[in-house]
Amino acid sequence: MSDTSKTVKSDSGPEKAAGTTTTPAEDPTAAGVLVTDPRLLVREEGLKGYVTEFKRKVKGGELGSLPVVVGLIIIWAIFQFKNDRFLSADNLSDITFFMSATGMLAIGLVFVLLLGEIDLSVGSVSGLSSTLFAVWVVEHGLNPWLALVLAVISGVLVGALHGWFFAKIGVPAFVVTLAGFLGWNGLMLWLLGSSGTINIPSDEGPVKLLGQSSFFMDQAIIGAYLLAGLGVLLSLIGNFGEQRRRKAAGVPYRPTGEILVRVGLLALAAFVAAAVLNNAQGVSNALVIFLAALVITDFVLRRTTYGRKVFAVGGGIEAARRAGISVPFVRISVFAISGGFAAIGGMFFAGQTASATLSAGGGNTLMLAIAAAVIGGTSLFGGRGSVWSALLGMLVIQSITTGLNLLNMNTSIQYMITGGVLLGAVVIDSVSRRSQKAAGRA
Amino acid sequence: MVHVSATPVLALRGVSKRFGAVQALTDVDLEVHAGEVVALVGDNGAGKSTLVKTIAGVHPIDDGVIEWEGKPVTITKPHDAQGLGVATVYQDLALCNNLDVVGNLYLGRELLHRGVIDEVTMEKKARELLSTLSIRIPSVRIPIASLSGGQRQVVAIARALIGEPKLVILDEPTAALGVEQTAQVLDLVERLRERGLAVILISHNMADVKAVADTVAVLRLGKNNGSFPVKDTTHEEIIAAITGATDNAVTRRAGRRSAEAAK
Ligand SMILES: Nc1ncnc2c1ncn2[C@@H]1O[C@H](COP(=O)(O)OP(=O)(O)OP(=O)(O)O)[C@@H](O)[C@H]1O
Numbered sequence: 001m002s003d004t005s006k007t008v009k010s011d012s013g014p015e016k017a018a019g020t021t022t023t024p025a026e027d028p029t030a031a032g033v034l035v036t037d038p039r040l041l042v043r044e045e046g047l048k049g050y051v052t053e054f055k056r057k058v059k060g061g062e063l064g065s066l067p068v069v070v071g072l073i074i075i076w077a078i079f080q081f082k083n084d085r086f087l088s089a090d091n092l093s094d095i096t097f098f099m100s101a102t103g104m105l106a107i108g109l110v111f112v113l114l115l116g117e118i119d120l121s122v123g124s125v126s127g128l129s130s131t132l133f134a135v136w137v138v139e140h141g142l143n144p145w146l147a148l149v150l151a152v153i154s155g156v157l158v159g160a161l162h163g164w165f166f167a168k169i170g171v172p173a174f175v176v177t178l179a180g181f182l183g184w185n186g187l188m189l190w191l192l193g194s195s196g197t198i199n200i201p202s203d204e205g206p207v208k209l210l211g212q213s214s215f216f217m218d219q220a221i222i223g224a225y226l227l228a229g230l231g232v233l234l235s236l237i238g239n240f241g242e243q244r245r246r247k248a249a250g251v252p253y254r255p256t257g258e259i260l261v262r263v264g265l266l267a268l269a270a271f272v273a274a275a276v277l278n279n280a281q282g283v284s285n286a287l288v289i290f291l292a293a294l295v296i297t298d299f300v301l302r303r304t305t306y307g308r309k310v311f312a313v314g315g316g317i318e319a320a321r322r323a324g325i326s327v328p329f330v331r332i333s334v335f336a337i338s339g340g341f342a343a344i345g346g347m348f349f350a351g352q353t354a355s356a357t358l359s360a361g362g363g364n365t366l367m368l369a370i371a372a373a374v375i376g377g378t379s380l381f382g383g384r385g386s387v388w389s390a391l392l393g394m395l396v397i398q399s400i401t402t403g404l405n406l407l408n409m410n411t412s413i414q415y416m417i418t419g420g421v422l423l424g425a426v427v428i429d430s431v432s433r434r435s436q437k438a439a440g441r442a
Numbered sequence: 443m444v445h446v447s448a449t450p451v452l453a454l455r456g457v458s459k460r461f462g463a464v465q466a467l468t469d470v471d472l473e474v475h476a477g478e479v480v481a482l483v484g485d486n487g488a489g490k491s492t493l494v495k496t497i498a499g500v501h502p503i504d505d506g507v508i509e510w511e512g513k514p515v516t517i518t519k520p521h522d523a524q525g526l527g528v529a530t531v532y533q534d535l536a537l538c539n540n541l542d543v544v545g546n547l548y549l550g551r552e553l554l555h556r557g558v559i560d561e562v563t564m565e566k567k568a569r570e571l572l573s574t575l576s577i578r579i580p581s582v583r584i585p586i587a588s589l590s591g592g593q594r595q596v597v598a599i600a601r602a603l604i605g606e607p608k609l610v611i612l613d614e615p616t617a618a619l620g621v622e623q624t625a626q627v628l629d630l631v632e633r634l635r636e637r638g639l640a641v642i643l644i645s646h647n648m649a650d651v652k653a654v655a656d657t658v659a660v661l662r663l664g665k666n667n668g669s670f671p672v673k674d675t676t677h678e679e680i681i682a683a684i685t686g687a688t689d690n691a692v693t694r695r696a697g698r699r700s701a702e703a704a705k
């Protein structure tokens with residue numbers, strides 16, 4: 001889990017050089033000092049320590065988000081070199097708007113990937129949900145918000161059905177969701193019937209909210225900075241709150257300097273992004289919802305017992321079962337979550353086009369969502385990953401798509417390049433797993 | 443002297459279990475009292491681990507009755523057994539490789555702080571627990587995958603001690619341990635007995651069994667083959683019960699040895 005890479009520090013004098021797992025001396029109730037293995041490699045103090053630790057991690061296959069960030073920089077540099085509009089505020093703003101839809105699908109997929117499974121139906125389910133929404137609103141005159149809720153519930157039920165076949169009948173998830181991929185797409189085509197497209201009025205309801213001209217706080221300049229400030233503030237409170245509780249309990253904690261560096265980097269990224277988006281038209285509401293979904297799901301996965309169960313089932317089914325965890329419940333619920341996020345993603349697509357079309361959720365939607373989750377660093381082998389990989393991966397994927405569009409490359413080239421990028425990400429995942437095994441970390 | 447209560451904490455009556463064509467357990471009886479250490483011995487494949495797994499709810503029984511503190515209970519899933527107060531250290535340890543030591547120790551019963559997993563308290567208690575066992579583990583925050591076999595075993599044992607079990611089952615807990623760690627586990631078993639817990643200990647090591655157990659229950663080919671108070675039973679009698687004959691490989695070998703020595 002992500003916490004394992006945390007560096008720790010002791011503030012008691014003599015132990016300082018020796019390292020990390022000692023307890024702060026000022027606390028009389030401190031836990032019994034663990035017998036530290038002298039062979040354990042500990043980080044030295046100061047900058048040099050971080051550098052050696054970094055080298056060790058790279059060797060051990062714990063690359064984290066490093067390859068993605070490097071890849072993103074390279075991709076941006078190439079496109080900017082080919083077309084200097086690429087890094088313009090408007091184009092970057094487009095990237096953040098369009099990535100949100102597939103990003104929602106990728107969030108659900110991260111849950112499934114954490115179990116070491118795959119959900120091939122998310123594209124079809126997203127198309128189905130936008131069609132259901134359109135049919136309900138346009139043909140039956142249902143309240144759009146009610147239709148939204150019903151569409152998302154439909155997605156959850158569809159996902160739960162996949163999960164049920166997988167968990168209770170024992171059909172491999174890959175096959176169940178492949179059947180779903182075809183079946184739900186068929187249902188969508190049948191619902192759209194001969195007309196082929198249903199236009200959804202985009203002046204009200206969720207379609208307006210998720211549309212390209214809907215911005216946080218109506219494009220107020222302050223809006224973007226408020227969001228950035230809120231993120232930084234939450235991160236500060238979280239980090240220092242944890243540091244305080246850890247100090248009080250006498251367990252190793254992150255030194256203040258490190259927290260400040262981390263939060264500083266986050267603040268830099270957040271405020272630069274806010275400034276860039278403000279230079280365009282502001283922060284699209286779609287992006288705000290995507291980010292909120294990331295924060296919530298990250299919290300669920302890392303801080304709740306439910307999230308711990310998901311990781312446990314992904315890391316060892318038998319161990320999870322013997323610990324009293326209901327493996328079928330976890331499996332069904334995870335597929336339900338995936339279906340739910342697919343449906344929400346479908347609503348985002350509907351917001352982009354203000355319509356439900358035959359091609360919704362088709363094409364390479366599924367591929368892009370899987371690619372995003374894996375590129376972002378969530379392992380295909382289960383048990384390792386984070387929803388933030390949906391954000392990182394989508395930045396890469398959407399940059400490529402948008403960039404190729406800008407260069408007027410046709411779909412054939414786009415497919416080939418995206419396929420190549422997915423393959424590259426999977427190779428990195430497999431190789432890093434191998435070196436993690438060699439380094440005894442997987 | 444150890445006080446042994448009248449009603450057993452756990453009693454198995456006529457328990458049977460089959461796996462496809464293998465009748466792993468036939469009509470097995472077993473009793474464990476509070477404050478008693480029962481050693482369960484038997485040859486490889488005798489059915490010891492299977493018996494443990496039926497008690498722990500991993501494999502539900504086909505026939506027979508399990509009584510808990512005098513009352514019949516049904517144990518069909520691990521959760522049932524945990525609810526009763528059974529803590530089990532499995533021979534095949536069953537830990538989650540991707541979770542860290544703390545995560546594994548508390549898996550399935552995480553401590554909460556305002557509805558959120560309380561990593562800080564869990565880490566603190568994990569460190570305390572591991573240090574009372576004086577176990578060398580590099581850090582409680584490294585994934586299980588990075589630990590040696592013996593360290594994992596120790597984590598599995600520590601896991602059984604979290605919560606308030608009434609019955610602790612240890613399936614070959616010392617198999618992967620060094621000399622010092624073995625002695626510690628045996629000390630631990632004695633401490634558990636002093637605290638009034640019931641303990642089932644599976645071991646192939648007769649010296650360990652004689653050192654800590656009160657009663658030895660022998661399984662042979664999935665059936666009971668005698669139960670002996672440790673004090674009044676010799677090594678040879680136990681081995682005879684395990685192998686099913688007084689004339690067995692062990693006595694023959696000992697006989698050859700003494701014959702050679704006599705020459
Ligand atoms: N899950 C299973 N499926 C089928 N057969 C099993 C299963 N578990 C155990 N058995 C069979 O049950 C019998 C008893 O096995 P068990 O593991 O209980 O032996 P044991 O006494 O623990 O042996 P050891 O000392 O080697 O650990 C063996 O014949 C084994 O093949």
Ligand SMILES: [Mg+2]
Nearest residue numbers: 490491492533
């Ligand atoms: Mg066994």
